[in-house]
Amino acid sequence: MTFKENARLDTGQVRGGGGGRRGGGGGLAAGGGIGGIIVLVLYLLFGGSLGGGGTGSSGSPWNFGASEVSTSGEGVSEDFSHCQTGADANEHQDCRVIGTVNSVQAFWTSAWSQYQPAQTVIFSGTVQTGCGTANSQVGPFYCPLDSQVYIDVSFFDQLEQMGGDGGSLSQMYVVAHEYGHHVQNLNGVLGRAQQDPQGPESGAVRVELQADCYAGVWVAHADGTRLGQEDTAILEPITQDQIQSALSAAEAVGDDRIQEQMQGRVTPENWTHGSSEQRQKWFLTGYETGDPNQCNTFAAEDLG
Numbered sequence: 125m126t127f128k129e130n131a132r133l134d135t136g137q138v139r140g141g142g143g144g145r146r147g148g149g150g151g152l153a154a155g156g157g158i159g160g161i162i163v164l165v166l167y168l169l170f171g172g173s174l175g176g177g178g179t180g181s182s183g184s185p186w187n188f189g190a191s192e193v194s195t196s197g198e199g200v201s202e203d204f205s206h207c208q209t210g211a212d213a214n215e216h217q218d219c220r221v222i223g224t225v226n227s228v229q230a231f232w233t234s235a236w237s238q239y240q241p242a243q244t245v246i247f248s249g250t251v252q253t254g255c256g257t258a259n260s261q262v263g264p265f266y267c268p269l270d271s272q273v274y275i276d277v278s279f280f281d282q283l284e285q286m287g288g289d290g291g292s293l294s295q296m297y298v299v300a301h302e303y304g305h306h307v308q309n310l311n312g313v314l315g316r317a318q319q320d321p322q323g324p325e326s327g328a329v330r331v332e333l334q335a336d337c338y339a340g341v342w343v344a345h346a347d348g349t350r351l352g353q354e355d356t357a358i359l360e361p362i363t364q365d366q367i368q369s370a371l372s373a374a375e376a377v378g379d380d381r382i383q384e385q386m387q388g389r390v391t392p393e394n395w396t397h398g399s400s401e402q403r404q405k406w407f408l409t410g411y412e413t414g415d416p417n418q419c420n421t422f423a424a425e426d427l428g
């Protein structure tokens with residue numbers, strides 16, 4: 125999806141984080157310090173892991189061992205001064221995240237009176253969160269304990285390697301999915317994933333598919349979102365090609381697809397996010413109806 129060139133971005137909805145200096149010193153799992161396994165309660169984009177390390181072997185998708193905490197690293201600049209306009213969002217990935225956060229939150233604020241804004245932390249490497257120390261290998265995630273979304277934009281390259289088509293909406297879908305978890309945190313649904321964490325019909329899968337549906341709902345309304353007192357929308361109307369981008373991302377992060385790649389076989393009993401087909405189906409349900417009430421995956425007998 126394309127931002128209007130002159131749209132003004134609100135960088136106050138994000139902050140930078142991560143990297144060695146911020147992440148390594150005095151944290152929960154500082155190198156040479158306490159170390160060990162930190163149990164995180166994170167809501168991820170997908171149930172796998174990017175490369176070695178990073179995930180625990182307990183079998184639970186939410187228990188991640190912060191096995192390697194970097195004490196060096198680039199860090200992410202806290203300076204988003206290059207992200208002023210829609211043109212910047214069209215050009216730079218971090219600015220696109222900011223513009224997407226702006227639009228997604230503008231939508232939920234107008235659609236739901238109880239919506240409370242949540243910040244996104246754009247980090248690199250390792251980051252301290254209210255849920256413990258996390259690293260980029262877990263992919264984008266939401267921490268319900270500090271109500272913040274965490275994104276390392278280097279993930280977008282990984283997403284392409286996983287089968288995403290690299291289009292702008294494939295990236296924006298990721299941001300909108302994580303904000304779907306924030307909505308679930310606010311309306312009390314999120315905990316159902318913890319109570320029933322695995323399996324093709326599990327609470328976890330229903331939570332994740334609902335977040336995909338919420339992402340689709342935002343897409344349906346995205347070109348109408350505007351910031352603050354501005355009277356023009358910040359996004360251009362969507363195109364069918366862009367919808368295909370979002371679908372390619374939803375397909376890439378399906379449990380069956382990832383299991384096929386990581387373990388060579390599909391084991392639905394371990395699903396935490398739903399299949400590629402289900403994730404696309406629920407994204408489309410949100411997009412085609414534009415109605416969050418149609419995202420009741422908990423009432424659905426057939427998840428797709």
Ligand SMILES: [Zn+2]
Binds near residue numbers: 167302
């Ligand atoms: Zn998720």
